[in-house]
Amino acid sequence: ILNVEQSPQSLHVQEGDSTNFTCSFPSSNFYALHWYRWETAKSPEALFVMTLNGDEKKKGRISATLNTKEGYSYLYIKGSQPEDSATYLCAAMIYNQGGKLIFGQGTELSVKP
Amino acid sequence: KAGVTQTPRYLIKTRGQQVTLSCSPISGHRSVSWYQQTPGQGLQFLFEYFSETQRNKGNFPGRFSGRQFSNSRSEMNVSTLELGDSALYLCASSTTDRADIQYFGAGTRLSVL
Numbered sequence: 001i002l003n004v005e006q007s008p009q010s011l012h013v014q015e016g017d018s019t020n021f022t023c024s025f026p027s028s029n030f031y032a033l034h035w036y037r038w039e040t041a042k043s044p045e046a047l048f049v050m051t052l053n054g055d056e057k058k059k060g061r062i063s064a065t066l067n068t069k070e071g072y073s074y075l076y077i078k079g080s081q082p083e084d085s086a087t088y089l090c091a092a093m094i095y096n097q098g099g100k101l102i103f104g105q106g107t108e109l110s111v112k113p
Numbered sequence: 114k115a116g117v118t119q120t121p122r123y124l125i126k127t128r129g130q131q132v133t134l135s136c137s138p139i140s141g142h143r144s145v146s147w148y149q150q151t152p153g154q155g156l157q158f159l160f161e162y163f164s165e166t167q168r169n170k171g172n173f174p175g176r177f178s179g180r181q182f183s184n185s186r187s188e189m190n191v192s193t194l195e196l197g198d199s200a201l202y203l204c205a206s207s208t209t210d211r212a213d214i215q216y217f218g219a220g221t222r223l224s225v226l
Contacts, residue, residue, distance in 0.1 A: 031212060032212035034214070034215070036217075042219075043116075043117075043203070043217040043218060043219050043220070044156075044203070044205075044217045045217075046214040046215065046216070049212055049213065049214055051212055089155075089156065091156075093212060097169055100146070100158050100161055100169040100171070101146070101148075101156075101158060101215065102158065103148075103155055103156040103157075103158075104155070105155045106155060
């Protein structure tokens with residue numbers, strides 16, 4: 001059974017704090033790593049898709065890195081804002097199982113003004 | 114461009130009944146994946162369809178089935194409903210590239226009484 005682990009499970013920060021989350025995934029037969037942001041009562045929204053070892057992606061104040069050899073990815077949020085409050089999900093895609101995303105349990109971020 | 118549309122949004126059924134959920138992908142997307150979200154389990158992959166063929170299947174019993182039509186619309190069927198089938202069912206569509214972003218619908222909330 002392939003497991004994707006995320007830590008921490010939840011995080012409470014003050015507005016302006018920078019945060020980071022970890023996603024661990026099986027490094028063998030790795031194909032792609034996705035990050036999604038899921039706000040309450042909305043659909044999960046894609047942030048990044050990364051495929052290559054050493055990939056770094058950035059979208060505004062949010063960035064992510066990927067290490068496929070050791071099987072982990074970091075998501076960073078610089079200067080957190082209340083609107084960043086959401087659950088952040090990572091999901092791994094394994095070679096030969098394209099289209100199948102194996103999700104972690106998510107990190108629930110709460111940013112207080 | 115219209116997003117992924119799932120119908121119905123809410124559904125209440127009783128044990129033993131069967132249910133069909135519908136998903137209309139983004140125009141031009143040929144891959145449709147289905148996921149189940151329950152409180153303790155997170156997002157679990159059900160199956161993926163591409164060009165009317167099931168390309169991947171998760172670890173769910175045979176009561177869960179699906180199909181995809183020539184216009185890429187997909188349906189998911191659950192027969193002989195059990196209380197444990199109560200969940201949020203999400204579908205996601207993507208292009209032909211297996212590593213591409215998946216765009217999620219708003220989901221169908223199924224309650225089994």
